[in-house]
Amino acid sequence: MARFLVAIARAMFLALTCTSALAGGPMSDYPLHVAAANDNVADIEKLLAEGAHIDARDASGSTALLVATRGNNVRSAKALIDAGANVNKKDDINDSAYLYAGARGHLDILNMTLTHGADLQSTNRYGGTALIPAAERGHVETVQTLINAGVNIDHVNNLGWTALLEAIILGRGGEQHQQIVSILLAAGANPNIADRDGVTPLQHARSHGYREIEAALLAAGAK
Structure with missing residues (x-):
């Protein structure tokens, strides 16, 4: 039974990782997400100054912060977190910037989420x-x-x-x-x-x- 669970867990992880990569990719309809994916802090700051919603979700439910976190784009993540991005906001498969950074070992971003209200009880x-x-x-x-x-x-x-x-x-x-x-x-x-x-x-x-x-x-x- 344990071996069966291991096989199932690995299969689920691979499938969901692929889905996340496809669904979570920023699109041109979401300029803040594009800037986060490209680690373009200047564009992030410009878009926020123009009134872009910092926690807006893309088609996968991802915020710009989660997009930055997936790419381990520390500068963009910092700019968004410093501007008030919610580190606990989840996408459609229950990833948040905090949870993803922890799971992937993105330590710089993880530490930022921990000092900005990470919900330690949240689950994936x-x-x-x-x-x-x-x-x-x-x-x-x-x-x-x-x-x-x-x-x-x-x-x-x-x-x-x-x-x-x-x-x-x-x-x-x-x-x-x-x-x-x-x-x-x-x-x-x-x-x-x-x-x-x-x-x-x-x-x-x-x-x-x-x-x-x-x-x-x-x-x-x-x-």
């Missing part, structure tokens, strides 16, 4: 906090930043996984994911929260042959 289309995909994708510094900000470390997403479980199940077991597991455990992540099938993080680590992660879990009291 999988029902997960920003911490869970950050842990899965190996974004070590992002994981630490989100923990320091106060994101719920043991939040369980719609797949029944915590950040710890997802780092093990969907991670690769290499140095980055070893670091993330250690960071999560040091921050107090419960090493014994099992998935929906009752499989614990320790059991997943053993089944994948992740010996370093297994040792870290055992040291943290995993069963």
